[in-house]
Amino acid sequence: MTATAGTIPAVATTRTPYPEAARQLLRETFFGAARDQLESRAWSEITMSDVASAAGVSRQTLYKEFGSRDEFAQAFVIHEGERFLDGVDEAVKEHLDDPRAAVGAALQAFLRSAGEDPLVRILLSDDGAGGMLPLVTTQGMPVVHWATARLTATIEEGWPQAPEAKVELLAESLVRLAISYITAPGDAPEKTAAKAGELLGPFIDDALGSVG
Amino acid sequence: MTATAGTIPAVATTRTPYPEAARQLLRETFFGAARDQLESRAWSEITMSDVASAAGVSRQTLYKEFGSRDEFAQAFVIHEGERFLDGVDEAVKEHLDDPRAAVGAALQAFLRSAGEDPLVRILLSDDGAGGMLPLVTTQGMPVVHWATARLTATIEEGWPQAPEAKVELLAESLVRLAISYITAPGDAPEKTAAKAGELLGPFIDDALGSVG
DNA sequence: CTACCTTGTCAACCAGCGGGACGCACCCTG
DNA sequence: CAGGGTGCGTCCCGCTGGTTGACAAGGTAG
16 A cells, blocks of 8 residues: 555455456356346256356356256355355354354344345245255255355354364254255244244353353 | 246346456456556556566467557556546536536546545656656547547536537546646645636536536 | 257367567667 | 667467367157
């Protein structure tokens, strides 16, 4: 920032080189194209050709980036999930002094944002055989693993002294609960989050410490 | 937006195809790389190799995108200028009912934002032969033309009934005045803008109409 | 059962980038 | 003024990466 002559650029956020950025852009474009398509048709009715041409690129390029249709669908779901997990991170960071409240706020944020998201609604209504719903349920292990890892990282950042095994167990359980509540909503988000907090409270106190 | 089955996607902001987006990204990366470099060295001390490698790309790719060093420098200046012109647009749109005030606010916004911009300060202090300053002064025609065209479009959007020739004259004059005031600042932005408003007021009333 | 469509793969083709080298102009120095 | 150094602009060659066209396999509708 300073215009002083002798200042060293140092490690100041090294600019992402073009090739890497281009690859990222390609994937983003595919995801965006898929999202557009999903607004009018179900996933089972969208062909790989559709996605590729909507991205302005050939089908083979799509297959090179993602090996198969399922792989792409999975990557897409995870990509969309990032958005919600970002919100979760934020919610957690606002309650670093109170683990129970953090979990409650995080779960509530997730349920609320996901519940209101039009794309999520579409995915949930698409329960056919070739749809995307199985990707988070019957074939949902990759998503669960990914979300668990990400949530684990978030928690460990907030409570570094907590035992890793317990944090991971907590994270995975929360992920599974969250997915369940999305696919089969019970009460309103606040109530659901409160009940989860009650259920997991003792374990949270034990794992993360009741005083942080 | 609606999830209704029969809705037609229509002309809803067609997604930018990847190849085009990639090209845009390449240019952006070059500009960003140049901006980074300019924070530590003058333009005359930055080689094309520096820019290319900072962008993570070969020198030839840079030469293919921009024919020569000067062309790149010009494109860069214009690219940076976009930022300020955006602010000008905004200022104009807030005073559609009062042409004089619009011009004053626009000029003031430009002078203020450009005057505070660290990059502009650097460019201005780099008055050597190989620097970028000539691009907006002695060899500044391309920049003047570009900025005039853009400003003309902005004004015509706000006052469609104004005679084009007068609008263009006004735009070009404003551009030249603005550049002059940037390179050789006189009073504070508010005073400068006020004086310009006084100077051009009669012409503005005549061209754009005193009541819009 | 047939006709059609999509998936996933392959091979041949082609544009575009990377790397290396060259001539040229310029500047600096002795 | 001569010589070395440096950066610009260009050319050429090798290769990565996207495109095109085609194909077998599988599933589905008629």
